[in-house]
Amino acid sequence: MDTRAETRQIPLCIDLDGTLIAADSLWESLAVLLLHKPWLIFPAFLWGLRGKHVLKREVARRCGRQAADWPYRDEVLALIDAARDESREVWLVTGAAQQVATDIASHLGLFDRVLHSCDKTNLTSGNKRQALIKLCGEGGFDYVGNSRDDIKVFDAARRALIVAPDRAARSWGLTNGGTFIETTRVSRLAPLKAIRVHQWLKNVLIGVPLVLNHEYASLPLLIAVACAFFSFSFFASAVYVLNDIIDLGNDRRHARKKFRPIACGAVSIPSALTIAAALLVGSLALASLLPPAYWAVLALYGLVTTAYTFVLKRKLLVDVFTLAGLYTVRILAGIAATATAASFWLLAFSIFFFLSLALVKRFVELDETEIDACKKLNGRSYLGSDKDMVAQGGIASAFSAAMVLALYVNSDQVVEMYGAPWVLWPLCPLILYMLMRIWVLASRSQMHDDPVIFILRDWRSQVVTLSGAILVLVAAVL
Structure with a gap:
């Protein structure tokens, strides 16, 4: 023949x-099912005792994949x-x-x-x-x-x-x-990408209260900030991993998120869960070295992020206010870890500043998806027609952040803390320049979908940040 x-x-x-x-259909389906409905862990155990084929059947019926x-x-x-x-x-x-x-x-x-x-x-x-x-x-x-x-x-x-x-x-x-x-080779850096180490840069905010209170020469406080930074980073990365497992369906329909290590299968579900567990243990071990107030802030972050993952991310505008609040929680973590005084001005500025950036993120998603005016963004409650309103809110928040900063510079608190408070006035136009430039680039479809990461990578934003740090230092020294 x-x-x-x-x-x-x-x-x-x-x-x-x-x-x-x-991917492994059983592991993925089981993980998604239990993260959405953790009370099914005991029935799942019983299904497994009856045989793996029974576990597969019952999980497939309920997971909705x-x-x-x-x-x-x-x-x-x-x-x-x-x-x-x-x-x-x-x-x-x-x-x-x-x-x-x-x-x-x-x-x-x-x-x-x-x-x-x-x-x-x-x-x-x-x-x-x-x-x-x-x-x-x-x-x-x-x-x-x-x-x-x-x-x-x-x-x-x-x-x-x-x-x-x-x-x-x-x-x-x-x-x-x-x-x-031959298939596409899996990068050895895939686990690091899965935990989003680059996002740890956001947790530098934990050190802001220490700097603004001029306590940066205190070694015990510096050690406390370092412990809080890594504890918060480990905890946030564990949340990122669990969120990526929960949101696999939406991520795989997204133009860029489908290349995330868990979504594309570069990191298996068992490996991802092991990584998340190790990160949580490391986070809590470091948290044990910090004051009880830090534990409360960490618990608040966990509670809010969980609510965001399951509910709040699909609520109109609530999602962006939550994101802005989570950045502010990082500042609260720094306050709690170092037992420094909370500043109304710092917290108010943080809310408006990060609300503007959160709205940029939604604006970019609406702009890149190019959905019809009456159609909802995938996994969100925004319509295509909401793009202009989102932009208006974000720009208004940018000006509000600059206004709060101006009022702070003119406050009695600054006069008491800085020898030359007038040196701080250029901070206002610098902040406004940074935020308005981000919005201009977003309107030109030239913005990264995460504006915070954009700021950390953009050399102009880095120059603005460095200039601001120099102004604060000079105002304190003079």
Whole structure:
């Protein structure tokens, strides 16, 4: 028989988890389900005791995952297209639950047959091997897989194609002549990107109260600020990781967020949860070295971010006020960690300043998405027609921040703390310049979607920040 004709008669069998999609459907579905409905942890434990196939089935029924939400591998889709061009049958053969498998098959429309776990059988490893041998015979199918569980199936296949292999699958492939399918390499920096180390720069705000109270020469207070900085950073990163797991569906529909390490599958759900747990332990360990007031602020941050993740982020305007408040909470953390006096002026300025930046973020999302005037932004409560109103609010907040700063510079408190308070007056136009420039760039579609990160990376904003620091120092010294 002609080799090509023989190949056409042999089905190409595609594994799902880790192969067709760069994720594990069970782990991801279970994590999303329990983060949304933590009270189901005990039923989930009981489902697991009844068998993994039962756990898969019950989780699939409740998690609400959509077929379009999964991170499909382009390389495997290309392999499927090539097989179909050769008139070969393509089967989806997976240990996933029936609902997950059939939804994906229906969504892609590429499979001639679907084999999946059922109420009695978990279709993985040896069970999958036996099912394929029964249908095709030994060596009567080609198989695309990626993990240790696929090795028994590789042994029975005519040809083994290996995608993004784990250590066991790679070793088998090298020893037994498996064909490796090249995929996009996962960066070693993916875990650091997942915890968003660059966002730690925002937590520099913790040190602002210490500087403005001229306590920067006190070693114990400097140590307290350092502990608070890393404690807050670890805690915030853990929240980022959990939020990314919860919001996977929306992130994968977003033009840029779909490339986040968890959303694209570069960091697995088990790894992400382990990282989050380690960060929380580290955060609480450092917090134990700080005053009880700091614990209260950290708890407040956790409470507000949780509410933001599940509810507030989808509420019109409440979301941006919450974001502005979370920046101000960082200043409160610095006040609590160092036991310095809270400044009304600092907190008022912070609210208006960061409200302007939060509104920039929403403006950029509305501008980049280019949705219809009557259509809502994905995952938000803003309509396309709200863009101008959002801009007006943000610009008004920028001027309000400059006004609060001007009133502060003219207050009795500044006269008492600074030898030359008049030196501080240039701070007002500098702050206004920074914020107005951000809004101008946003209106030109030249703004990063996170304006705080933009400020930290933009050299003009850095010059403004440095100039402001010099003015504060000179005013204190003279």
